[in-house]
Amino acid sequence: MKRGHLADFFSGVGVKKLSGTELDPRVSKGHEFQGTRVLQNFLGLPSSPQRLPCTYMWLTDDEAPVRHDGTATWYDSRSNQPHRNPEPRLFYTVESEGVVGLAAEGDSLFVCLRKDARLLILLCQSGSNIEQQLLWLFGLTSPTTRLIQNDLRQTEGLRLDFAARQVLEAIEIEVPTSHDQWLEPIFREFGPKFPGTAAFSAFARRQAQDVSPLTEPDSALMAWIELEDVMFHTLERHLIDERLRAGFQSGGKIDVEGFVSFSLSVHGRRKSRAGLSLEHHLASLFEAHGVKFDRNGRTEGNKQPDFLFPGAVEYHDPAFEPGGLTLLGVKTTCKDRWRQVLSEGRRVGQKHLLTLEAGISSNQTSEMQAAELQLVVPKPIQSSYSAEQQGWLNSVGELIGVIKERAASKNSRDG
Incomplete structure (x- = not known):
């Protein structure tokens, strides 16, 4: 690409x-x-x-x-x-x-x-x-x-x-990412409309044949994210162009409310799609590695962490060792919302947070470390962090290793 x-x-x-x-x-x-x-x-x-x-x-x-x-x-x-x-x-x-x-x-x-x-x-x-x-x-x-x-x-x-x-x-500079060659396969699969996020993410993964989620989980995740982002903006540009050509008229007057509503829907769709697509691709990655998980499984206080390993049933089983549990929050960008993950499951000590955000400051990652929150950043993005930070970060592959190790440790204790 x-x-x-x-x-x-x-x-x-x-x-x-x-x-x-x-x-x-x-x-x-x-x-x-x-x-x-x-x-x-x-x-x-x-x-x-x-x-x-x-x-x-x-x-x-x-x-x-x-x-x-x-x-x-x-x-x-x-x-x-x-x-x-x-x-x-x-x-x-x-x-x-x-x-x-x-x-x-x-x-x-x-x-x-x-x-x-x-x-x-x-x-x-x-x-x-x-x-x-x-x-x-x-x-x-x-x-x-x-x-x-x-x-x-x-x-x-x-x-x-x-x-x-x-x-x-x-800094309000938008980089054109649309490629019209994707319009025909998208229309053939979904027609000229926005499909559901899960279906669109799965479609993007099927087009990315040159990456292996088993041997290169970090590269695979970023390749899926990149390709879906390009395909989404290609479809979005086409549909917005069609809507603008139709104009915003109501009763012979300019429909200002209609235009504002349309603009808000474009912005809202972009935000919600980005987070959901990341979760869909991660779920596919975990499935490829045979990792058992629940998405949005409930913990105390009706909290719903993005991913709970091996799942909510085990989390609520008093006989299940806490050391076999892993909790993962997922945020495309962290900003100050990373603290939300800390309260999403009392039985899990060290929690994990995966983000696609480049270059989080040393001050903030130090706060994460002090709060026992392990940051997970795909390898292709880790170069935006300082050398000291990179030594602490987990990659996606390392996260999968931690989840499997905890599950294996639990199984060995049971045996």
Whole structure:
């Protein structure tokens, strides 16, 4: 399957730590980002101030971005001092203060030059998930007070697989993933409509003949996820195009409510489908390995963990050893919801959580470890985590090994 690369969207990117003089009006009223001289490689040395189209975004781990579309000015602060070396700086406008003012000294600034020559100014808290994800996406090291850059005119940059596309979506950049060659087989199987998620996931797995769930469970899971994602967006684009062509008219007037309802349904379907498809593919993987499980089996307080091994009957049997039980939560992205898994089954000590989220911060994974929650991340995504974190993470194959080992240990005690 052909995938794009980061260089298809960006010419260059850089990151730096913000200082108080760049943000605090009590210290400076300059409204400018300093230490950005390396941007000369992309923007050139300004002989006079250049106003550039710019999008400013404040990013957090749990809320939608705060965004402002405006301009930024690239200028040489020493243009009137010919005896000194140039000192180019990036001036942000008063109108952008509602975004820039959310950052604090020590937070991270990402300056990204898009292929369409628009600047993208991204600000986020130091030590956050989104900071680690952006550093991984852009191929950058931990920021200092001087801009560290990656020239994407000289390299393709990261391949835009499922995990990378998720990070780009967080900064409101959507990567086209539809491939029209899938329309005919989808229509032949389901007709021109959205099928149920279980049926669609099974259909995607049947098309992925070059991966083995037995020998390469991590690669198989990601191949299934990738292919279904492409097929879904192919079908979605076609059906949305048909609906838009039909228009939104009611009684000779524009049907605003109809349009809003349709838009919400598209967004809702995307969110619910992603989580359900991941669960469907995992269930198929466990079945291939002969692992016994219940999906949404009930525990105390009517809680329903995503997967319970070997099942709810064993969980509620007082004679069944707790050491033979495994509880797995499944979340496409964790955000702050990972704590929900901790309360879903008292009889299970160490619980597991599987996610497709790239680059969760060290602060958060340390909290998980302290709470006895083992994070499971497919091998193709683990490179987005630090070396120290990777030593602690479980792969999907390792998770299956743990489940089987616990079941074997229980059987040996019974024997």
